[in-house]
Structures are given as structure tokens and as C-alpha cells.
Amino acid sequence: MPALSVSKLSMSFGERTLFEDMSFEVESRDKVGLIGRNGVGKTTLFKLICGELEPSSGVVATERGLNIGYMEQHACSQGDRSIYDELESVFDELKSMEHEIEKLTITIEHSTGDLTALIARQTELIERFERDGGLTYQSRTRSALMGLGFREAEFGMPTAALSGGQRSKLSLLKLLLSKSNLLLLDEPTNHLDIASVAWLEGFLRDFKGAMIIISHDRYFLDAVTNKTVEIEHQKCMTYKGAYSEFIKKKQAYEQALANKYQNDIKEIKRIEGIIEQQRRWNRERNIRMAESKEKEIDRIRAQMVEPDGALEGIRMRFEPRHESGNDVLIAKDLSKAFGDKRLFRNVDMHLTKGERVFILGDNGCGKTTLFRILNGKLRPDTGEYEFGAMVDVGYFDQMQENLNLNNTAIDEIWNAYPRMTETKIRTSLAAFLFKGDEVYKPLSAMSGGERARISLLKLMLGGYNLLLLDEPTNHLDASSREALEDTLKSYDGTLLIISHDRYFINKLSDRVLVMTKDGLSEYLGNYDDYLERVAQQAPPDTAADVPVKKKEKPLNDYQLQKLRQSEERKRKTRLKRTEAQIEALEAAVGELQTELSEEAVQSDYERLLALSAELEEKQKRLEELYDLWTELQEE
Numbered sequence: 001m002p003a004l005s006v007s008k009l010s011m012s013f014g015e016r017t018l019f020e021d022m023s024f025e026v027e028s029r030d031k032v033g034l035i036g037r038n039g040v041g042k043t044t045l046f047k048l049i050c051g052e053l054e055p056s057s058g059v060v061a062t063e064r065g066l067n068i069g070y071m072e073q074h075a076c077s078q079g080d081r082s083i084y085d086e087l088e089s090v091f092d093e094l095k096s097m098e099h100e101i102e103k104l105t106i107t108i109e110h111s112t113g114d115l116t117a118l119i120a121r122q123t124e125l126i127e128r129f130e131r132d133g134g135l136t137y138q139s140r141t142r143s144a145l146m147g148l149g150f151r152e153a154e155f156g157m158p159t160a161a162l163s164g165g166q167r168s169k170l171s172l173l174k175l176l177l178s179k180s181n182l183l184l185l186d187e188p189t190n191h192l193d194i195a196s197v198a199w200l201e202g203f204l205r206d207f208k209g210a211m212i213i214i215s216h217d218r219y220f221l222d223a224v225t226n227k228t229v230e231i232e233h234q235k236c237m238t239y240k241g242a243y244s245e246f247i248k249k250k251q252a253y254e255q256a257l258a259n260k261y262q263n264d265i266k267e268i269k270r271i272e273g274i275i276e277q278q279r280r281w282n283r284e285r286n287i288r289m290a291e292s293k294e295k296e297i298d299r300i301r302a303q304m305v306e307p308d309g310a311l312e313g314i315r316m317r318f319e320p321r322h323e324s325g326n327d328v329l330i331a332k333d334l335s336k337a338f339g340d341k342r343l344f345r346n347v348d349m350h351l352t353k354g355e356r357v358f359i360l361g362d363n364g365c366g367k368t369t370l371f372r373i374l375n376g377k378l379r380p381d382t383g384e385y386e387f388g389a390m391v392d393v394g395y396f397d398q399m400q401e402n403l404n405l406n407n408t409a410i411d412e413i414w415n416a417y418p419r420m421t422e423t424k425i426r427t428s429l430a431a432f433l434f435k436g437d438e439v440y441k442p443l444s445a446m447s448g449g450e451r452a453r454i455s456l457l458k459l460m461l462g463g464y465n466l467l468l469l470d471e472p473t474n475h476l477d478a479s480s481r482e483a484l485e486d487t488l489k490s491y492d493g494t495l496l497i498i499s500h501d502r503y504f505i506n507k508l509s510d511r512v513l514v515m516t517k518d519g520l521s522e523y524l525g526n527y528d529d530y531l532e533r534v535a536q537q538a539p540p541d542t543a544a545d546v547p548v549k550k551k552e553k554p555l556n557d558y559q560l561q562k563l564r565q566s567e568e569r570k571r572k573t574r575l576k577r578t579e580a581q582i583e584a585l586e587a588a589v590g591e592l593q594t595e596l597s598e599e600a601v602q603s604d605y606e607r608l609l610a611l612s613a614e615l616e617e618k619q620k621r622l623e624e625l626y627d628l629w630t631e632l633q634e635e
Contacts, residue, residue, distance in 0.1 A: 019236065029208070029210060033213050033246075038449050068184065069184065081159055104125070148173055183211040194500050201224055261304060268297050316483060329350070329351040331347060336366060336369055356511075357497070397455070410440065412458070413461070449480070452472075452474065467495050575629070585618060593615065
């Protein structure tokens, strides 16, 4: 039995349906990526699995002994307890067992009576303590804290003093170290820098249980998951493989579905032509065939599935008003400290026109502070910087402090660009998925993703030729991230971007700058190139023999001509044989269409794709045989 089985699950709130007839399974070692646009019901699904909500219909079944862990159930307290003690509280049962073992040991040492029962209890506890990880819980607590970026000096800090991001990290660690054997992780890489995400990836790969992960971090999903469940159009589809493999399979599936639908329409029209022809001939044999063809059309129509329309995405294009000079930004010896805490020093940078440069670094190393200096919001302690000729700087603030939350969407854009007409503003907002009355929605009532879209729209309308982007993919779902990637690929200006989104970095980067407190280190290429340099991997062996592709033998025209002549001589015999082949193939097509209409096949991507391809091939062959049959009969 699977660890988790979701069957025909539907969920509605009033007249709004999130999803219906959702079915999928999670095996005991599956690592499932749960993806879909914001608002499709991913977090709601987690609450249904946990039993916090009741579904409108359907069943969530779990195997006996399954312990589901959800981050909200492991919230971090905000009291005087230290960070270390808060995380170690996950092992309270082990600590209690350890304390009892110590007491039993002392009692046994000082007792003079019958020790049989005490020794048996002591042995039982020691075996259970060791089996449940009692010998390593303290080292696991320490390594987990350090893995997610807590310094040892911070272990004694009270949880009440933690920031929201730090509390989220501590709650995540409590979940990871709990006894859960099915983890439900909702955006676990939020608030994590690249080093912490890499630690989390390693932990999850080694995790012995199952997990379902909601995440827009595509690189993370590729590194961890082996199965993908997508919620779209109020239904779900399951794909074997991680995110990148899912994208390829989804495209193939959608193409196969569209091809099948078009082929079905084409097949119906072709059969209708045969029916019309048979009725014109009006012989008994022709009438029987026409009636048979009408039944075949009914079978085809009964199993036809019209493909879902493509979901509307953000339409954006960044176009500079004018071209900058070749030297875009030169910075020398920049440094910044706040009191006794030094963030960075010795920051040197030279950007030239058209470059796409990414800045990486641990949380707290000063990346955002550097951007605030370059944007004129802070002064450096030392050093200087200069923008080149004709450089217009646009800044995307990950904290969204450039937005007035009291404004509506339309007012926010209009205040920034007062010369734009209302029609132009509404058209621009519609391109960023704000339509109708949504343009009057106050920013204070918007999600982080909606505010990010407003910020990107303001940036797009500015016509800047240098973009300073601070975590621009935060809060965006996968489709919006891909839209941003596509538009930045065609951007003619210069990009300087802070990001932890490794998939995003790989798509765009020409150069990576890694920031530490002592300055910037430069690596040419994208994130994977940077990893290779850091790991000092040997270059691939270029001396290996490259296999030579053999030339294919040309077709023999003489043989083809003789084959055609032979077929011509035998056409009368072939007429009867063709009819028999058509009859057998029609039966096979009918069976395939019946199988494709079954509900189990419709929800099984691999099987549906295989059957669709087989049906397409048989229909193509059937069309050829019908054409041949018509030609032979007329002759």
C-alpha cells in the first residue's frame, strides 16, 4: 500500500472550485514536487492531507503508522528558550529516556535487592534509546542549526529575539528532525541563502521517508524530487521525474493531446467523406459500409478530449529608452559597516554594456546594502562609484519599499507615470494579470506575488538601460519566473542581479560575483560553471574518439519503380486484402478509443501518451488503407 493515497479529491469554497477529482499516490520513499500557479490550492491540499480541512468530496488514505509532519505544526516559540534548546525540544522523548536510564543506573549501583526487573527495564530503554538515535541527537541538533546558517555564537540567543525569517528556519529544522515519515514542505527554501539550500538538499536526499514539496525553486526541485504533481485547470496530473523532466513530458503530453484531437477531427471529416461517397454509389454493400462508418464516428466523438486552453501569463518587455555608453558602472574600494559590524570592504566592480552579472553570497553579507549604496539610498564608508554616460538606473527592491500600500494598483502606476492615459495604464496592468475591478485592489490587500508584479510593471515602464534587481523572482510562481527570464534574455540593457534562484542564474548569467566581507570574487559563466570552478573539477577529456556517423545508403529508384509496377499488376488481389486489413485495423482503433476513454488512463500520463501515440499511428495507417481502397475500387 502507498504511504499516501489521494482519490477523487475535490475542494470548493462556496462557488469557487479549487480542484476536483484529484488522484495521486505517494510511495514510502517518494520525493514529490507539488507545483502550480499561486492560488490553485496547493497549501489547501496540505491542510486536507493533515486533516485540518474536510474535502468537498473524495478520500485521503494513509498507511498505518504514517506520521505526517507539516511545518505549521512545528511553530517556533517566542519566549526565553534559546535557539539550541528550542530545536533540541524535538528530542524531548529521547532526553526523558536518557534521564530515566541515568536514574536506573544509579539505583542499580546502590541497590542490594533483586535487580532483575530494574536491569530488564534498563536494557529495554538503552536499546530503544540507541535505535531511535539517542547517541547522536545532540550532534544532529548542532549540525542542523549550522547547516541552515545559524552561527554557534547565536545558539544561546532567545527565540523571542529572532526575526521572522529566522523563526521560519527554526520551525523548518524542528520539522526535519521530528519523527515524521511524510514531510509536507511549503516553500522550504524561503529565507535561505544558497549554502543553506545546498545543505537542505543533501538532508532531504538522505531522508528515509516520503515528502511532498511546494516550491517555486526549480533548481531545488530538480536536485531533490523524483516525481512531480501539477495542479492546473482544477485538476492534477502526475509525472515521473523532477521539474526539468516534467516540463519536457508536459510539453510532449500536451502536443500529443492536441495532435490526437486534431487527428480525431480530421478522421471524422474523412469518414464523413467516405459515407457521402458510399451513399452516392447506393449499392447494398456501400450502404452497409456507410452505416458502419457512422458508428465509427460516434465512437470517435465519444472519446474525444478537447485540450485545455493555455493559461494566460504575464506579458512583459523591458526596452531601454536609449543606449548607454560602453562603461556602465565602475566601483572601487567600497566598504560599509554599521557600528562594530562590518558588512563588506574592498568591493571593486566594472560593468560593461549588455552584461548580465549576478551577485551571490550568504544572507547578511551586505548584498542589498551594496544595492542601496549604488541606488543612492546609503553612503559608503569608503570608496567611490560612478555610472557611465547615458546610464538610466532602475531598481527592483525585494522589500518592496518603493510601493505605497495605501494605493490601489491603478493609482500606484498613475502616480509613478502621471502622463500615461488611463487606457494605457489599464492595458499595462492587464498585461501583468490585473484586469477589471482588480485594478482598484489596494496594495495592502495583495499577496507578495501580486506586489512583485506591480513593482516589475513600474520598472518595465521606466525604460531603464541598467537594472539593479534584488531577488526579483521572490514571490513569483514558476510561470511568472519563466516569463521574466524570457524577457530579460532579450533585454538590450545591462543587468546586475542579486539572486538565490540558481535556475534563474543558469538561464541568464554571463558572470558571477561571490560576495564576502572581504570583497567580490569573479567567476565567468553561470551558476553551474561557478560550482565547477569551486570544486576544481578536471575539464572533460577532449582526446576521446568521436564516433563517425556512417552515411546512409541512398534509396534505389529502380527498386522503387519495380515495386510500384508489381503493386499495379496485383491491384485486384490487393483490393480484397485491403478490405480485410481495414476491418482488422478498425477493430483495433475502436479498442484503443475505448481504453483511452477510461478514467484510469486519463489520469495516467505515461499510459495516455503511449496509447495516444499508438492510436495516432493506427489512424494514419487506416487513412492510407482507405485511400488505397478507394483508388482500387474506382479502378
